[in-house]
């Protein structure tokens with residue numbers, strides 16, 4: 001199993017950190033890997049493959065149209081390019097050196113994050129609104145919809161919204177002020193699954209374009225994602241992503257994806273051409289998406305819970321933890337719409353002790369990577385999503401040995 005990595009001298013890790021890109025995501029299900037291997041043995045017309053994928057994504061999301069991107073961040077870039085150019089050939093050719101004048105994307109200040117470089121890469125300028133004083137503890141508020149409405153000018157191209165449990169104001173209110181001004185809303189929902197119902201939620205709440213990561217809980221290839229929403233915008237995104245090294249007279253893109261007659265001919269390669277996706281990724285994403293929907297939140301949650309409960313039980317059975325004042329907490333055990341996790345807080349919640357434990361786990365054999373987000377408050381977190389079957393005992397024993 002690990003020989004392909006052994007050959008290149010790269011250690012295989014146990015990833016209890018979640019589907020992080022820097023840790024290569026999780027192991028793909030056998031069915032997904034097999035479908036990708038089969039896909040690799042044939043050639044297809046990529047536009048036809050994308051049209052077929054888009055039809056299925058549209059069914060599952062309730063959107064007018066869908067498209068497979070090489071990741072959610074790529075979906076943000078393509079969606080931004082679609083909004084900025086409107087699928088116009090001349091605008092596509094000018095991007096990003098000369099973005100149209102309407103290039104501002106309004107974003108709530110508390111929703112700014114490192115992934116929004118994807119929007120800026122496509123030529124958007126972010127304009128922040130709101131005063132998230134709840135973040136500093138100096139107040140209780142974030143942004144209000146009226147502040148978004150007030151920031152709209154003739155340079156505004158869209159509203160950018162990063163979905164999340166803390167996201168404010170509610171998406172419906174943002175969509176209302178955007179649509180009153182005739183502007184689209186682009187939603188980053190990369191990590192908003194589970195619950196599976198969120199595949200439909202943001203479109204229902206008024207989003208014009210939504211991106212999801214394919215390499216997170218959907219379980220597709222790490223370089224896969226979904227862009228879905230309004231058919232004209234998805235078509236404009238496709239137009240800037242597909243390979244367009246074609247003769248105008250011989251170009252016949254699928255009608256469901258691209259309205260070739262309205263265009264008057266193929267544009268040049270767009271900004272998205274650098275974000276190539278392979279047929280294997282498209283098939284892998286589709287296969288994983290079907291399995292994700294079929295499995296359902298309850299079954300998925302139960303299998304994750306079994307993993308963290310087994311780690312917890314094995315750790316708790318070792319008397320040293322209690323003796324040293326180390327505590328274990330199972331989180332979201334009863335929330336099937338969330339990922340259950342095991343938190344381990346070291347003695348006196350000491351950040352340095354937690355950091356040493358994290359590094360000892362990484363240096364162990366097998367090497368175990370955990371969620372580091374709370375190490376500053378002395379807690380390490382075990383996330384079951386990217387673990388291979390049967391890893392719980394190995395993780396528990398690696399932790400006991402790292403604790404010394």
Ligand SMILES: *Cc1c(COP(=O)(O)O)cnc(C)c1O
Nearest residue numbers: 071072073074115190191213225
């Ligand atoms: C993970 C994530 C992304 C990037 O997703 P990829 O599929 O890795 O490109 C973008 N935005 C947010 C909020 C994320 O959590």
